[in-house]
């Protein structure tokens with residue numbers, strides 16, 4: 001293609017095959033997943049570590065915000081290893097080819113809402129959700145989201161809001177208080193993100 005794949009207007013396509021520089025791996029994947037109409041399949045080459053995070057399963061050491069964000073929207077498979085000695089001169093890193101097949105229809109949540117939750121809970125993925133929501137800065141951000149949500153939805157805000165208590169209440173209601181992101185699969189995360197989004201805490 002001519003131009004920057006991440007920024008250019010993309011024409012209709014059914015299949016995408018690419019071997020781009022590895023520094024644009026993440027924007028490339030998210031550009032593809034947000035593209036409409038949904039394409040059929042993409043065959044892409046990435047640095048091995050990035051590819052393994054794309055396909056990582058919940059509970060494994062590589063399960064991360066990237067794995068969850070991508071697997072919410074697509075089925076991802078590792079197709080083959082491509083060793084560095086296949087190139088002249090050999091690069092410093094190993095490569096892998098992956099296949100990305102977007103889910104059609106896509107899941108019923110905005111990417112920003114799902115990623116908003118993942119950003120918080122994968123920052124310390126082995127801590128409990130409860131622990132992560134107590135982290136410095138997180139309570140302030142949730143309060144900001146909640147206040148915006150209240151004003152958009154014409155909800156009255158009490159004078160003396162105890163945000164920590166409010167968040168504790170929401171977390172216990174959700175049933176995920178003691179769960180760790182490292183162990184949550186995409187369905188758990190989706191359910192939880194929808195819950196927080198409906199109550200105004202992630203946006």
Ligand SMILES: C[S@@+](CC[C@H](N)C(=O)[O-])C[C@H]1O[C@@H](n2cnc3c(N)ncnc32)[C@H](O)[C@@H]1O
Nearest residue numbers: 001002003004005006007018019020021022024
């Ligand atoms: C590793 S080479 C691969 C060339 C060829 N596709 C192949 O497999 O032999 C990476 C290619 O990606 C192109 N490229 C770099 N940044 C890009 C971007 N942001 N959008 C689209 N193409 C890009 C480069 O111009 C270069 O041709």
